[in-house]
Amino acid sequence: MNTSKLDATYRKFRWQIILATFLTYTVMYISRKAFAAAAPLLMEDLGMTVVQFGAASSIYYIVYGLSKFSSGLVADRINPRTFLGSVLILVAIINVGIGMTENVTMLLALYCLTAVVQGCGFPPIAKSISQWYSKSERGGWYSIWNTSHNLGGALAPLIASAVIAATGDWRYAFYVPAAITALQAVICFWLMRNKPETYGLPNVGEWKGDAKQIAINKRSEAGLTMWVMFKRYILTNPIIWLAISGDLCIYIIRTVTNDWVSVYFVKELGWDLVKSNSLVAWFEAGGIIGGLTSGIISDKLFGADRWKTILIYSFILVAGMVGVVLTIDISYLLVSGCFFVIGAGIYAPQMLFALGIIEASHADGAGAATGLKGGITYIGAALAGAPIAMIESAYSWNGVFMILGCIALILIVLTCSIIQLDKRKSQDTASNNKNKLASSEVI
Structure with missing residues (x-):
């Protein structure tokens, strides 16, 4: 061809x-x-x-x-x-x-x-x-x-x-x-x-001349059984587990926002149903912008580094959450703007965690890696149901807000940990490659 x-x-x-x-x-x-x-x-x-x-x-x-x-x-x-x-x-x-x-x-x-x-x-x-x-x-x-x-x-x-x-x-x-x-x-x-290889095409990394993708391909062993690949590249990969934990935090906050907003604003603040439900629309609109911008930013500004981009949007999420607390009694427009910001701060990390997990695993392990992520993070969605209702019953909505704030801070800590671990892993890989090159020159 x-x-x-x-x-x-x-x-x-x-x-x-x-x-x-x-x-x-x-x-x-x-x-x-x-x-x-x-x-x-x-x-x-x-x-x-x-x-x-x-x-x-x-x-x-x-x-x-x-x-x-x-x-x-x-x-x-x-x-x-x-x-x-x-x-x-x-x-x-x-x-x-x-x-x-x-x-x-x-x-x-x-x-x-x-x-x-x-x-x-x-x-x-x-x-x-x-x-x-x-x-x-x-x-x-x-x-x-x-x-x-x-x-x-x-x-x-x-x-x-x-x-x-x-x-x-x-x-x-x-x-x-x-x-x-x-x-x-x-x-x-x-x-x-x-x-692509099914149709006689080269691997996408080779076609694009993408050194980062080629590096993923090189470290991905061929001919492995499904279980060996899953255990070696996914189940024992600390970066993947930290990323799944971060995504779990995102899913809890996202599901609480989707499922409890109208309940809180209608029952606690006396807003009408249309007005309170409109906050979810602002949240989704922010999610579209966050999802679109984060992928491009991670590619163009951070050299496909998903973790640093997640950290930025995690701070945006915290800013939106703090903004709701500060503006909730002041203006509907300010509150809706904060929900827009929260949406961007939720959907961007959610997307990038999935992408980062795919890229941290085996080149042919995207399905297994995202499957593991989905199996665990939807526990977060379940935690946003009855447990949140129990917290509200025992400690009022202030208790719920404090829990969500703590979860957001845990998200930031986890993301910083991934960045450090990924940096150390990259340095070790570079050092190993340098040693191999030196050995070959001696020979």
Whole structure:
């Protein structure tokens, strides 16, 4: 294959990958969030209690995390086209089943089954992005893909509300997303591709001439079994565990912000529902800006160093949290601006932790590494439910705010620890390479 044809093929497939993965995660969010959007009507129709709904949400987070972990272990061994296309078909079928159900038990069983299938979505996407985009450019591309979270999260309630308003039936809030998901399955089978080497293309690091990616490839041993690779490059990697702990902090703060904002501002401060819910919209808008800017900043200003960029956005997060405390009794606009800042400070580290974990593991271990991360960090989402309610009950909302402040400080400490450990690791690698070079010159 001549150079011009190779370049054209690579560029074509890369655009297909980013488009297919972006649309896939957007559509999966639309299907996933349909339950929450239709909850008030289906609770009334089927007689579901608030306790049942709350329990289902907590179980969902746990099952989703476990599914992410287990699917991550196998995602690195399966063609992502087959994996993602099959996942989308299953999501569509389950959504149709939820729409057809007539009792609470079956509804909750299908909802938990949705968590199992939805948890399989991210690992193959992480694998594809790591294989088609090299380290020095990956932050920018990943940040573009990452906005699919926000787009899907914003479209889900709009689509569900419009469909329910048009039909008067909550069931169509599941049928319509099911149809959209089935269509995306077809698009996914059409656009997705396996790794470049499958099509006679060079590794993306070689194609881009990216020394950082080539270094990752060189330190990644070939021919390892899944378990040996997982144990050697992921399970015993201290940087990955510190990063997962930092991401756990992010998920707790993010989930508390999403799930408890309207409760606090309506019940404690007397705000109306629309006004309080608008803070979540500001939060998501900030998340889009944070996600987009952080990847580009880490690529262009810090030489693809994800950890230093995370530290900057962690301080932005703390600034936003302090800002809410200081402005909460002064101005709605100031408070909403602070939620915008918090969104940027949440979604940027969330994206970069995933990217950093991928790059700290084996070159072919993106699925397993992100699967482990997802399995643990969604515990953070579960911790933002009943435990937060217990803290509020015992120590009021001031206790909740203090806990969140402490978690944010722990995030900063963990990130500083990663930076130091990564620096020491780089120095050791440079020293070892220098010694090898000196030895070869002597010989």
